[in-house]
Amino acid sequence: MSEPAVTRPAADLPVAPLGPSDQTEYNVVIVGGGAAGLELATQLGDRFRRTKAGRVTLIDRVRTHLWKPLLHSVAAGSMDTSEHELDYLAQAYWHNFRYRFGEMVGIDRERKLVLMAPTYDEEDRLITPARSIPYDTLVVAIGSITNDFGTPGxxxxxxxxxxxxxxxxxxxxxxxxxxxxxxxxxxxxxxxxxxxxxxxxxxxxxxxxxxxxxxxxxxxxxxxxxxxxxxxxxxxxxxxxxxxxxxxxxxxxxxxxxxxxxxxxxxxxxxxxxxxxxxxxxxxxxxxxxxxxxxxxGVKAPDVLKDIGGLETNRINQLVVTQTLQTTRDPSIFAMGDCAACPLDDTGATVPPRAQAAHQEASHLLKQIPRYMKGEPLEPYHYRDFGSLVSLGRYSTVGNLMGFIIGRNFRVEGLFARLMYRSLYKMHEYALHGGRWIFLAILARGLSRRAEPEVKLH
Structure with a gap:
């Protein structure tokens, strides 16, 4: 089950350092295993397997990944999460990166350390101690949380x-x-x-x-x-x-x-x-x-980012980044996805917190981090809006595509829109697994659906 770690303040607890062997290579640390963070860790890990340029470490406070746009289906009971959840440890083993279970509670920019709180299980037993993970390049991709705007109750x-x-x-x-x-x-x-x-x-x-x-x-x-x-x-x-x-x-x-x-x-x-x-x-x-x-x-970035490591944040706790996705006060720290406030245009608007933006930013940093490691200038990120699609279950799918095929915005509904909607998830799965895995997964899910109720009953 994908349950978050139970964390406690780490101020009075010893920090367990990593072993010397973990500090001999160039370390790219990614905090957050959502769509953007996991795609970047997977593809950068595969690249480093070939180039031997460094090592990738992914930190997350849960043990499995589920594509966030699927959560409404989980809540409604129309999807079996066991068919779609991905185990971080297995993905790390398959794609040449390290997974560290726990929650980031601070950043020591002087010593280039990610500070992690201890975690405990439901019986109050220690799982992982308070510790620090060294980085040479840090990517923060911890997504967003609900913004209740201070509404009582x-x-x-x-x-x-x-x-x-x-x-x-x-x-x-x-x-x-x-x-x-x-x-x-x-x-x-x-x-x-x-x-x-x-x-x-x-x-x-x-x-x-x-x-x-x-x-x-x-x-x-x-x-x-x-x-x-x-x-x-x-x-x-x-x-x-x-x-x-x-x-x-x-x-x-x-x-x-x-x-x-x-x-x-x-x-x-x-x-x-x-x-x-x-x-x-x-x-x-x-x-x-x-x-x-x-x-x-509404959404906002997690509260842990407010003033973390002295980095610049906005009113909803997002890390303010430049067009290269580097934080304004530390070029060795990048941020992407919902927790990043990236300039959209000259009006002061920022890139919207959407799945397509997170996917684009992960693809962009996959190319730019190796350049940063070599000391080469970085290319700016430019958001491309391909439109929006909304699924109404088996009843309908609606949306608009922007300049995608015919050079202008157009409205889509029905079967074509449904296929486009499903393709977004398949693109995410392709980035994590490749085409052969997707074919086998579709076959397995189709067979299991025939043998089980269409809704979750427990």
Missing amino acids: VAEFAVPLETTEQAKRFNRRLINACLRAHTQAEPIRPGQLHVAIVGAGATGTELAAELYRTVREVIAFGMDRIDPSIDIRIILLEAGPRILPALPEALSQSTAETLKGLGVEVRTNARVSAIQADGIHLASGEFIPSELVVWAA
């Missing part, structure tokens, strides 16, 4: 979708809620089986569509006391004037119509002011009963 009563474990936690709560409603003596309470999703970006919108189907399929397995048409309610809340603000307005409107046609309640201009155990308070004064709440309303 979010931490206590809402479930974010940042990690695999959080998505599994929400799915367990959903199944438990259905079982509870089916077996309780008293009638089902208003809001007891309502799911409110706060934030109508891609994650929230995709989750709403998936949940509409999966909840009904769970209930169909013998929970006849629950009437989906009466007891189940999926509510999608957006503080702005429309859902999917990153897409053209026409696509936002058509997606909203599709969701409403399914029975999802779409509420725009609905700013949440507080969350409590049995529902949501809106700034307008309205109260929406709901005992299951997902918070997908």
Whole structure:
């Protein structure tokens, strides 16, 4: 199971240094095994196997990798994570890099060390001690976490979708809620089986569509006391004037119509002011009963980055980087993905926190880090927006592609859009494994689907 390490302050604990043999080669250390970090570690490790130029170390506080855009499917119960999770230790063995389990809590820039907290298991036994890992070049790629904007009750009563474990936690709560409603003596309470999703970006919108189907399929397995048409309610809340603000307005409107046609309640201009155990308070004064709440309303970089090592950060904790993805105060430290604030243009805008940006930045640093190691000048990174795609499960896929085939933006829906959406994940898998592995994985997943329920029931 991909569970985060339990960490504690390391101030009063001894730091375990690495052995001398680990410090004789040029060390590229990557912190964060998300899409960008793992792709870079894999491909740079393969390159160093051939060139013998150095060694790559990947640090992450969980032990397995799952492509983050799949988390809504895990939360809805429509995907078996065991078929898609990747073990870091195995990937490191196959692709010539080292994996270190633990969480970064600081950077010593003078001695070029990544400081890691000790980790403990569920029984409070030490797994790994506090230690330091030396680097010559450091790449920070720890992604983003949910930004609750200080809204009361979010931490206590809402479930974010940042990690695999959080998505599994929400799915367990959903199944438990259905079982509870089916077996309780008293009638089902208003809001007891309502799911409110706060934030109508891609994650929230995709989750709403998936949940509409999966909840009904769970209930169909013998929970006849629950009437989906009466007891189940999926509510999608957006503080702005429309859902999917990153897409053209026409696509936002058509997606909203599709969701409403399914029975999802779409509420725009609905700013949440507080969350409590049995529902949501809106700034307008309205109260929406709901005992299951997902918070997908905004992102920020993890709090550990705020002032880490004296590096420059912005108001949402992102490391400020130059066009070469180097931090402004230390050229030996790079940052990429959601935790980096990279200039987009001359207006002061930054590259958006999207999967395609992380993939592009990893590909860019794969070429630039060997140049940096040789003391050669680095080429600037330029973000290319290829558009956006949003999957509504088996009901539809919509999006826009930007200058991809015909030299201008165009709208895509239906089968073509679905194939394009799936190709994004296949590109990520190809970067990690190559083409032969993808073929075998598709075959294995197809066979397992024929022998199991289409939704997770436990």
